[in-house]
Every structure is written in structure tokens, then in C-alpha cells.
Amino acid sequence: MLNQGSVWIVTPSSVEAEALQGLALPAPLHRTGVGALATLNTLWELWQESPAAGLLVLGIAGSYRRELPPGQVVRVRSEIEGATGRRYPRRFLPTSPALRGKVPLAWENPSSPPSLDLPAVTGLTLPLVSLTPNEVRYWRRAYPTADIETQENAAYFLFAWSRRIPLLVVRSISNRVGSRRWDKDLALQALRTFAERHVAPICRWLLASAPPPPSGRTLGGWGL
Numbered sequence: 001m002l003n004q005g006s007v008w009i010v011t012p013s014s015v016e017a018e019a020l021q022g023l024a025l026p027a028p029l030h031r032t033g034v035g036a037l038a039t040l041n042t043l044w045e046l047w048q049e050s051p052a053a054g055l056l057v058l059g060i061a062g063s064y065r066r067e068l069p070p071g072q073v074v075r076v077r078s079e080i081e082g083a084t085g086r087r088y089p090r091r092f093l094p095t096s097p098a099l100r101g102k103v104p105l106a107w108e109n110p111s112s113p114p115s116l117d118l119p120a121v122t123g124l125t126l127p128l129v130s131l132t133p134n135e136v137r138y139w140r141r142a143y144p145t146a147d148i149e150t151q152e153n154a155a156y157f158l159f160a161w162s163r164r165i166p167l168l169v170v171r172s173i174s175n176r177v178g179s180r181r182w183d184k185d186l187a188l189q190a191l192r193t194f195a196e197r198h199v200a201p202i203c204r205w206l207l208a209s210a211p212p213p214p215s216g217r218t219l220g221g222w223g224l
Helices: 014-019 036-049 133-142 153-163 184-209
Strands: 007-011 029-031 054-063 073-081 085-087 092-094 106-108 120-125 148-150 167-176
Touching: 007 036, 007 184, 014 029, 014 054, 014 184, 029 036, 036 153, 054 153, 054 184, 073 153, 073 184, 092 133, 106 153, 120 153, 148 167, 153 167, 167 184
Parallel strands: 007 029, 007 054, 054 167, 073 120, 120 148
Antiparallel strands: 054 148, 073 106, 073 167, 085 092
């Protein structure tokens, strides 16, 4: 096992943590909680105990795209924090830098192990799960490049960006966003299979290669 705190393997919920139980993971598995606030609080508490050299995120997500069906495992290359701003009936205006300071609302994370052959996607973090067609249409109109939706990814990206540590976020698709039918068992089994095969080399890559941390970027269309 790697030294405590060298690489954190994290997952949002007890459901995902239970799916990974029994695997011989090369680093401790931490459950950070559902939602961005719980995630940031847990990560900060862990950092106070022992800073990390890298962060590997394993979880499930909803998909906006038919090409990403349940059971598909993806790597999150770009992430958008989608709900910080002003909501109008037919558009969303992100908070400007003049009001939020230096903290970005979107990040790029292009680095990944050369041997990791996963679709690279753009994630959208929202505080609530989009459950209705109207909600899906609203957020797709606001962020047309988004491929998946979660409630935590932006917190992982923000933390890695602020602490200047490398990050790899992997999600297994559990449902179409807006659908009440979730193929959770399929998604969790795909996540477990991925972890069993790839987590050890990913942890070695995070430590040995020291890839750059996520970088903040502007949100297209607003220059924010």
C-alpha cells in the first residue's frame, strides 16, 4: 500500500464505496459525501490530517448523450460548475469574476495515463439532480457542451486546482439525465471492474509522472 495520504482514492457515496469493497486498492478509499459542500468539507479535513500528492475520483454519473449509455466508463477532461450565477427563465448567467474573485467556474484537466483508453467528457456540476425534461432542456441550453451531470465533480476540480495537485476523475454512467430509470447495478459493476484493473497503475502514474493539476478556464460565450 502507498503511504497514507500519498494518493487519495475518493468516491462520493456509500453506494459507490460498497461497490468497491473487497478490492485490493493501492491507497485508502475515502467517502466524501454527496454534493459539493460535503465533498469540499471532507477533502479539507483529510488535507489537514495529511496532504495528498494526487487525487483519484471514482463514481457514477448521469449522461446527457445517447452515445454514453449506462455502464460506459468515462474520464472527465473538463468540468463546469453550472449553478453559480443568476437564473433567468430561458438562460443562465454565471457570476462574473468581479464578484467571485479568482475562483474559476470551469476547469481543464487533459492529462491521463497513456494506456487509459476512455472517452474524455465534459462534466456539469449542479446542486440538484435534473429529474424532468424541462430541467434537462434548460441546462443543455445553458451548457451545450456538457456530456454528464454530477453533484460533486466541480468540488474535486476546485480542490485539486487550489491545492495544485494532479487529478483524475472517472465516472460510470448510471442513467440518462432526466430519466427516473437508473441502471445503477450495471454502472456500479462497471466501476468495480474498472477499479480492479486500472486503479493501481493510475496511482503509480499520479505519483511517478506528477502530471499538472487542473487549470481554470473561461466559460465560452461569456468570457467568464
